[in-house]
Amino acid sequence: MKTQPTYSTEFKIDAANLVIKQGYTTSEAPKATGAGPTAIRRWVTQLRQEFEGITPSSHAITPEQKRIQELEAQIKKIEWEKDILKKATALLMQDNIKR
Incomplete structure (x- = not known):
């Protein structure tokens, strides 16, 4: 069973910035980073x-x-x-009124 690699936040930002700031295409960035093209596109969009x-x-x-x-x-x-405090206060008020 193949597990997906886990990438750090810094890696994701750097990989996305290859496309956003350095002019790489979404086809070139995966070759440069080793990450998959779907991941690169997702990181760029995000x-x-x-x-x-x-x-x-x-x-x-x-x-x-x-x-x-x-x-x-x-x-x-x-x-x-x-909200919990409001409900608790309402219950306490009802209890005091009944007494």
Whole structure:
């Protein structure tokens, strides 16, 4: 069974930048890096989107988008905790009214 190689974030950025900044084609970049052409195209697309400020649904590769994803996760957790507190407060208020 063949396993897919795991590439570092830095490698993905460098490989995508061969196409984006250095003028390689998506056919030449895989030969230069050893990564597959599908992976190169995916990284190029994702990096271009992240440069445009689009936060990916998968793991971000630029530090800025990684930070955005971390902050969005924190916001989601805080909102979830706030909802729990609202529900708990409502239950306590109902209990006090019944007494």
